[in-house]
């Protein structure tokens with residue numbers, strides 16, 4: 286790619302996010318869909334309590350570009366945890382899906398691919414550190430020249446559509462207010478994708494992260 290084109294592409298990537306990404310995001314949760322994909326962003330406050338920072342909706346191509354920017358560019362560091370809803374074709378929906386190209390599962394393929402590329406890069410760094418070797422990306426001018434930007438492994442979490450239900454119950458019980466719902470109303474015709482993404486985030490946080498801490 287010529288330099289000018291690269292700059293245009295970088296500008297394109299930067300303009301995808303409705304609101305700029307925050308550097309302290311620790312988890313993103315994704316509800317992939319055929320037409321729209323919802324993403325919810327989570328972080329912890331000074332007391333270690335989790336909260337939802339923001340939620341944004343994308344069309345499939347926007348989402349792929351946004352995720353590529355988030356994972357493949359060194360700053361800000363990609364969030365260490367990415368949760369997504371898996372795709373299943375259920376028997377009762379099979380007839381309706383006749384002829385479908387299953388765009389949702391194509392989106393999931395992009396999530397898995399980008400995380401795999403990133404994690405292989407992180408693993409090469411870990412091996413180089415063990416053996417005392419220096420990687421070419423760590424040389425002056427390389428993308429990992431600044432040790433603070435060396436890639437860290439991303440934990441990729443698969444959740445079922447059914448996991449949203451208990452998440453909703455626990456959130457109600459704990460009086461956790463939805464951050465995504467008012468955004469969905471104001472910006473996305475009250476579609477549920479970002480609300481579902483938020484529930485997936487809470488399911489993992491409440492069941493796995495805080496569940497572990499409580500033991």
Ligand SMILES: [Zn+2]
Nearest residue numbers: 420422423429
């Ligand atoms: Zn590197």
